[in-house]
Amino acid sequence: MIMKRFVQIASICSLVLIFAFSAYGAGEPIKVGFPAILSGGGALFGKPSSLGAEMYVKEFNAKGGVLGRPIELIIRDCGNTPEEATRVAREIILKEKVDFLVGGFTASQGIALSEVAKTEQVIYIAPVSKSTAMTDPGNLHPYVFRAAANTNTEGRSAAVFMAKNPWTKIATLGPDYEYGQMVTKAFVEWMKKIKPQAQIVHQSWPKLGETDYTPFIAPLLAAKPDAAFLSLWGGHFVTFSKQAKPYGFFEKVKVVAAGEGGSPETGMALKDDLPLGITTNAYDVFYYPDTPEHKSYVERLKAYTKQEYAPSWAITGYIAVQFLAEAMQKAQSTDKMKVIKALEGLTINTPIGKQTMRAKDHQATRGQVWGTTAKVPEYPFPILRPVEYIPADDLMD
Amino acid sequence: MPDPSFLLLQSLNGLTYAMFLFLIASGLSLIFGILGILNFAHGSLYMLGAYFTHQFVSLFIDAPGQFWWAVIFASLTVAALGAAIERFFLRHLYAREELYQLLFTYALVLILADFAKVIWGTGQFSVSRPALLKGAVLILDQYFPTYNLVIIFLGPCIAFTFWFALLRTRWGRKIRAAALDREMLSSLGINVNRLFTVVFFIGAWMAGLGGALVSPVSAIVPGMDVEVIINAFIVVVIGGLGSFWGTFLGSLIVGQVYALGILVFPRLSLAFIYVLMALVLIIRPWGLLGRPLQR
Numbered sequence: 308m309i310m311k312r313f314v315q316i317a318s319i320c321s322l323v324l325i326f327a328f329s330a331y332g333a334g335e336p337i338k339v340g341f342p343a344i345l346s347g348g349g350a351l352f353g354k355p356s357s358l359g360a361e362m363y364v365k366e367f368n369a370k371g372g373v374l375g376r377p378i379e380l381i382i383r384d385c386g387n388t389p390e391e392a393t394r395v396a397r398e399i400i401l402k403e404k405v406d407f408l409v410g411g412f413t414a415s416q417g418i419a420l421s422e423v424a425k426t427e428q429v430i431y432i433a434p435v436s437k438s439t440a441m442t443d444p445g446n447l448h449p450y451v452f453r454a455a456a457n458t459n460t461e462g463r464s465a466a467v468f469m470a471k472n473p474w475t476k477i478a479t480l481g482p483d484y485e486y487g488q489m490v491t492k493a494f495v496e497w498m499k500k501i502k503p504q505a506q507i508v509h510q511s512w513p514k515l516g517e518t519d520y521t522p523f524i525a526p527l528l529a530a531k532p533d534a535a536f537l538s539l540w541g542g543h544f545v546t547f548s549k550q551a552k553p554y555g556f557f558e559k560v561k562v563v564a565a566g567e568g569g570s571p572e573t574g575m576a577l578k579d580d581l582p583l584g585i586t587t588n589a590y591d592v593f594y595y596p597d598t599p600e601h602k603s604y605v606e607r608l609k610a611y612t613k614q615e616y617a618p619s620w621a622i623t624g625y626i627a628v629q630f631l632a633e634a635m636q637k638a639q640s641t642d643k644m645k646v647i648k649a650l651e652g653l654t655i656n657t658p659i660g661k662q663t664m665r666a667k668d669h670q671a672t673r674g675q676v677w678g679t680t681a682k683v684p685e686y687p688f689p690i691l692r693p694v695e696y697i698p699a700d701d702l703m704d
Numbered sequence: 705m706p707d708p709s710f711l712l713l714q715s716l717n718g719l720t721y722a723m724f725l726f727l728i729a730s731g732l733s734l735i736f737g738i739l740g741i742l743n744f745a746h747g748s749l750y751m752l753g754a755y756f757t758h759q760f761v762s763l764f765i766d767a768p769g770q771f772w773w774a775v776i777f778a779s780l781t782v783a784a785l786g787a788a789i790e791r792f793f794l795r796h797l798y799a800r801e802e803l804y805q806l807l808f809t810y811a812l813v814l815i816l817a818d819f820a821k822v823i824w825g826t827g828q829f830s831v832s833r834p835a836l837l838k839g840a841v842l843i844l845d846q847y848f849p850t851y852n853l854v855i856i857f858l859g860p861c862i863a864f865t866f867w868f869a870l871l872r873t874r875w876g877r878k879i880r881a882a883a884l885d886r887e888m889l890s891s892l893g894i895n896v897n898r899l900f901t902v903v904f905f906i907g908a909w910m911a912g913l914g915g916a917l918v919s920p921v922s923a924i925v926p927g928m929d930v931e932v933i934i935n936a937f938i939v940v941v942i943g944g945l946g947s948f949w950g951t952f953l954g955s956l957i958v959g960q961v962y963a964l965g966i967l968v969f970p971r972l973s974l975a976f977i978y979v980l981m982a983l984v985l986i987i988r989p990w991g992l993l994g995r996p997l998q999r
Contacts, residue, residue, distance in 0.1 A: 351827075483971075510970065511966070511970045512970060512971055514974075516925065516927065518922040518923040518924075518925060518928055518931070519721070519921065519922045519923075521717050521720070521721075521852075521921070522714070522717050522718070522721065522962060522963045522966050522973070523966060523970075524717075525710055525713045525714040525717055525846075525963075525967075526710075526714065526966050526967045526970065528710065528713075528846075529707065529710035529714075529967070542827065542828035542923065542925075543828075543923075545828065545830070545923075546828060546830060546922075546923040549830055550921060553833075553838075553839070553840040553847060553848075553849035553850075553851075554840065554846075554847050554848070554849065555840065555847040
């Protein structure tokens with residue numbers, strides 16, 4: 308009898324002890340799940356994004372981490388489909404018992420991971436996914452945050468640039484799916500608001516992944532626009548540029564292109580085929596801004612990735628994890644509810660300047676770098692010059 | 705209404721598209737007309753033609769006329785692959801029901817698509833236009849790429865040569881005779897099996913050439929196989945399966961409807977083509993210039 312009671316007490320005590328150790332164990336790492344595209348075509352951007360996150364975590368831990376504990380990133384390949392991202396995220400949550408997720412890439416992966424965050428009640432910060440649908444009033448929930456720009460800020464900053472120029476007849480061309488439609492809609496609406504005399508003279512919608520854009524080029528030219536807004540990203544922009552060039556497209560029409568056509572990676576891929584004099588954007592470019600913070604970031608990243616030019620997508624993962632780490636520091640806790648409270652309205656100093664996570668829509672005030680493609684003597688590929696950071700603060704609802 | 709110069713430019717774009725379709729659809733139509741096989745994998749051979757061209761162009765990087773050498777080698781590689789497929793697989797299926805042949809060529813589509821992904825990944829490639837044809841021609845104050853102009857002439861020439869060889873030469877007669885009555889022909893001492901392999905070789909060659917020639921003007925991506933085979937089927941359904949001039953007419957119609965459709969209703973241009981196909985299927989199920997099947 309006494310023996311039985313002793314066993315009971317002992318087991319309860321040991322359970323309490325185990326619980327206490329796992330929750331408050333000194334120096335035990337805080338695990339953060341990071342699903343990323345590490346295979347297939349998307350790896351070109353997914354890999355640097357996760358490298359940026361890794362570098363931030365390494366530096367953060369070297370400075371002592373948070374609450375005396377280091378952060379441990381659990382990076383897993385999640386392909387490019389929302390199904391795979393969901394599966395990978397659930398597996399990390401189940402096996403590694405993480406309370407925090409950062410990652411995912413495409414717009415639809417962002418929406419899928421937000422669903423996982425809602426049902427599993429873990430905090431999710433999207434570093435890249437842009438669709439506003441993820442944080443629209445109907446879909447927003449306490450656990451989802453976006454460190455990336457969204458389709459509204461991207462489309463609207465293109466409109467801001469377009470409106471500065473004396474162009475009134477505007478055409479648009481974008482892929483016929485979530486991102487293309489949302490960013491074009493944001494562009495057109497903002498254009499009408501800030502420059503009412505501007506006219507949309509033509510809109511075309513090739514399907515996503517169109518291989519032959521030539522049938523869309525003549526109708527666009529026939530509308531005789533002064534300028535065109537394109538939202539073809541990555542390889543689609545490369546294909547379009549090559550096909551449009553012989554039609555004299557870039558001489559006849561001024562081009563403003565969303566979709567990160569200004570990433571140094573695109574310039575390196577296209578070299579002389581990148582049309583000069585077009586306006587386009589990027590998450591980060593290694594040659595701008597000329598601040599000490601950014602210069603030091605670029606040098607550290609070059610050393611960390613062992614690449615000649617610092618990759619532009621690294622900033623996405625870097626800032627997303629920075630938001631999470633600084634929120635924990637501010638909350639002095641890893642309790643999910645306390646971290647959410649700390650994230651809301653949190654302002655951090657990133658390599659590209661101050662960023663704030665807005666409390667009302669869980670969206671970071673993330674602007675983008677915009678500029679005009681030009682050949683310069685310093686680099687063997689075209690870069691953006693002049694180039695400027697267009698902040699998002701005035702462009703958000 | 706846009707200027708006439710833009711209409712002409714768009715019409716020329718449609719014509720370029722039509723000529724690529726014609727090159728591919730005529731190979732499809734040829735194989736069906738003679739062997740009676742509906743080759744789903746024809747689009748996959750086209751895709752391989754494009755990928756091989758990309759590969760060979762980087763191989764012949766320093767040779768003069770590298771693009772044309774790449775086109776020749778790529779299309780011949782595809783043709784050899786086509787012949788091997790006929791010799792080692794399809795040959796065993798001639799005696800079976802048509803359903804088995806369809807299933808086999810469909811399986812080939814999946815296998816070849818994965819094969820391309822394993823070798824070249826899922827990224828995009830593009831090939832530069834040959835140096836001599838990089839520029840553009842001024843037509844009614846609009847620029848039109850020289851390369852596309854060359855395709856408009858080259859496409860029908862190639863297709864016509866193949867068809868002529870098959871239909872008007874002694875060799876061609878044998879092949880057509882084999883299509884009608886292979887037992888009679890083999891009892892006359894003619895190697896029918898070899899004839900069939902040759903037909904498949906030529907059909908695959910046309911698909912490979914289509915893919916090779918399209919590589920400078922299109923992105924080379926996974927999925928281009930399925931896209932083109934659907935359009936090629938639409939062409940032969942409209943024109944008439946197995947008919948040379950029907951295929952030609954079908955390609956012209958699809959090319960123009962697509963290109964001019966974009967001018968009028970940009971978002972419905974693809975729908976127009978399907979509507980057209982549906983109409984033809986209702987009114988003339990055997991195609992505009994085809995003959996009703998007699999079974």
